Amino acid sequence: MHSTRQAAATVALTALAPASWGTTYFVTTQYLPPGHPMFAGLLRALPAGLLALVIARVLPKGDWWGKAAILGVLNIGALPLLFLSAERLPGGVAATLSAAQPLLVAGLALGLLHDRPTGWRLAWGVLGVLGVGLVVLGPQARLDAIGVLAGLGHTATMAAGVVLTKRWGRPPGVGPLTLAGWQLTAGGLLLLPLTLAFEGTPERIDAGAVGGYLWLGSMGGLIAYTLWFRGIGKLPVGASAPLVLLSPLVAAAIGLGLGESLSASQSLGFVLALGALLAAQLDGPGRIGTRTRETT
Known part of the structure; x- marks a missing residue:
């Protein structure tokens, strides 16, 4: 019973990360200066990463310099693709692209981890994508080729980062806050020269934009990635990956809060996506709960 409660608590804390990422689309379109996805990614990553390094006071050693750089590029350095997708697509459509991540993770895990996905989780992964699609895609959805490619690119890099x-x-003695700090800093340092060279800074940053950047860097950055890397270390990869379905569902829920309504098919999709997310936390018929394993 204790292990079941512990597993549920781990899932709940890990789920806060993709839930917070679901607010990115609303914050980007409503508060941030348009046309500056690199700058947004930079402010989301580098200040939070440097703050984490100050708190943890631990730097990588040995081959972890390279590993931290690779993970930073995959998990953090591709953030401009997310903001570009959010700018060029409706929030729900942009968020839907991230729903493909569990299936990408399953394929990469098979090759890199030799972790064969169960039919149970694979089936619910497909149903989760279908459910999210029913929620946010429809005849009125505006699809922009660049936005779609950017969203899929970010989804693919995040899937590789998870695996x-x-x-x-x-490393021994290194906690999730430190790991998040390494990656946020590495990703931010990658984006810094690219931002200055190709994009520059917005001409005007008002109070709303300041609040948006602070939200994305704190809850959507340092806190979310710390919880995410903690969860990845504890949960099976097949259980953690479906949690990203929360991102498009939160984006859709924000739309409801702004006065949008759901049709019958959208309501069905919402229930289906939530059911898929919850079902993926189980091992399948005949097995109870999700086993957790702490990564040292």
Whole structure:
């Protein structure tokens, strides 16, 4: 019973990360200056990463300099693709692209972790994508080719980051805050020269934009990635990956809060996506709960 409660608590805390990422689309379109996805990614990553390094006071050693850089590029350095997708697509459509991540993770995990996905989780992964699609895609959805490619690119890099994070784990004595700090800093340092060279800074940053950047860097950055890397270390990769379905569902829920309504098919999709997310936390018929394993 204790292990079941512990597993549920781990899932709930890990789920806060993709739930917070679901607010990115609303914050980007409503508060941030348009046309600056690199700048948004930079402010989401580098200040939070440097703050984490100050708190943890631990730097990588040995081959972890390279590993932290690779993970930083995959998990953090591709953030401009997310903001570009959010700018060019309706929030729900942009968020839907992330729903493909569990299936990408399953394929990469098979090759890199030799972790064969169960038919149970694979089936619910497909149903989860279908459910999210029913919620946010429809005849009125505006599809922009660049936005779609950017969203899929970010989804693919995040999937690779999840699998490599699970494969490499963490060095002895290094906690998830430190790991998040390494990656946020590495990703931010990558984006810094690119932002200055190709995009520059917005001409005007008002109070709303300041609040948006603070939200994305704190809850959507340092806190979310710390919880995410903690969860990846504890949960099976097949259980953690479906949690990203929360991102498009939160984006859709924000739309409801702004006065949008759901049709019958959208309501069905919402229930289906939530059911898929919850079912993926189980091992399948005849097995109870999700086993957790702490990564040192």
